[in-house]
Amino acid sequence: MRSKSTFVTPIPTQWVGPLLFRGGPVEGKVMAPLATYETPLWPSVARGAGVSRHAGGIGITLVDERMTRSIALRARDAMGAQAAWQQIAAREAEVATIVASTSRFARLITLNRQIAGNLLYLRIECETGDAAGHNMVTKAAEAVQNWVLTEFPELAYASISGNLCTDKKPSAVNGLLGRGKNVVAEIEIPGKLLRRMLRTTPEKMVLLNHEKNYVGGTLAGSLRSANAHFANMLLAFYLATGQDAANIVEGSQGFVQCEARGEDLYFACTLPNLIMGSVGAGKGGSEVDDALAQMGCRAEGAPGENARRLAGICAGVVLCGELSLMAAQTNPGELVRTHMEMER
Numbered sequence: 001m002r003s004k005s006t007f008v009t010p011i012p013t014q015w016v017g018p019l020l021f022r023g024g025p026v027e028g029k030v031m032a033p034l035a036t037y038e039t040p041l042w043p044s045v046a047r048g049a050g051v052s053r054h055a056g057g058i059g060i061t062l063v064d065e066r067m068t069r070s071i072a073l074r075a076r077d078a079m080g081a082q083a084a085w086q087q088i089a090a091r092e093a094e095v096a097t098i099v100a101s102t103s104r105f106a107r108l109i110t111l112n113r114q115i116a117g118n119l120l121y122l123r124i125e126c127e128t129g130d131a132a133g134h135n136m137v138t139k140a141a142e143a144v145q146n147w148v149l150t151e152f153p154e155l156a157y158a159s160i161s162g163n164l165c166t167d168k169k170p171s172a173v174n175g176l177l178g179r180g181k182n183v184v185a186e187i188e189i190p191g192k193l194l195r196r197m198l199r200t201t202p203e204k205m206v207l208l209n210h211e212k213n214y215v216g217g218t219l220a221g222s223l224r225s226a227n228a229h230f231a232n233m234l235l236a237f238y239l240a241t242g243q244d245a246a247n248i249v250e251g252s253q254g255f256v257q258c259e260a261r262g263e264d265l266y267f268a269c270t271l272p273n274l275i276m277g278s279v280g281a282g283k284g285g286s287e288v289d290d291a292l293a294q295m296g297c298r299a300e301g302a303p304g305e306n307a308r309r310l311a312g313i314c315a316g317v318v319l320c321g322e323l324s325l326m327a328a329q330t331n332p333g334e335l336v337r338t339h340m341e342m343e344r
Helices: 041-054 078-090 092-101 134-151 173-177 191-198 202-220 230-240 245-251 286-294 305-329 334-342
Strands: 013-022 027-035 059-074 107-116 119-127 156-159 180-189 255-261 264-274
Touching: 013 041, 013 059, 013 305, 027 041, 027 230, 027 305, 041 180, 041 191, 041 230, 041 305, 059 134, 059 305, 078 092, 078 107, 078 119, 092 107, 092 119, 092 134, 119 134, 119 173, 134 156, 173 264, 180 191, 180 245, 180 305, 191 202, 191 264, 191 305, 202 255, 202 264, 202 305, 230 245, 230 305, 245 264, 264 305, 305 334
Parallel strands: none
Antiparallel strands: 013 027, 059 119, 059 156, 059 180, 107 119, 180 264, 255 264
């Protein structure tokens, strides 16, 4: 009979890089850890990292950040749900006070709502400091829900998490309203460098991105997603840095943009739902703690700075891996040959 004690499953991990960053929440050269059984990922990301160093660096833009939880409430009918929402919205300042009382770092950004029949869904959106914030916002949501049920006895409990959040499932709502870090990583690569290091051209990359990521993805029914393999880099980085790996489901919903600029290539990866933190569950192990410290994500500073830096590094890693794989796919035979060589 197997023991019920917790044990550690080893995952092969390597540091890759350094990646060069040129602005935003990350600046300078950074090595990044990747934990994966897909061994070709390490040299592939390393190749993209080499391009970043020679092309002047990856720019990181943080567009937005928030964590969400949606509570579900049951009214007698839609008219009652709408009337309750209007009163709750008018008292948003009270809701903000309740949220702040549950944590040193939780701060209400806004409330959103959906009404379906007699059901009222309240989407609570918060700042969470350096934590990804799942538990923090769920705790805040429960406090808000208790207040609502006391102040509006005509409403009844349906669920503490009504799926409008949305957590660990593909959706449109996270990209539209935001959940986690919304990050853009971008780089401009000189044509000579593109040909020498990636054996491709701007024209080939633009055409592949259109035919593979956008047309192929649309035919497949991809939801708010047009990329080659964001999930590969996300999972490897998440496991190495103590993240909730299931969040790669929504994290991998992102977009690649390729634009020929004369002889050069503009290449960008947009990750609207990058959920991660530098503190919280999963960050207590010595290997994870050391990795975060080596990346400069354990520094003293204002709440949220370390998590923003970590998300920026993660987005840079995604860009490097995406760039390398897409370049390989512009050359017939290269992808299969390299995988056969490296995985045997």
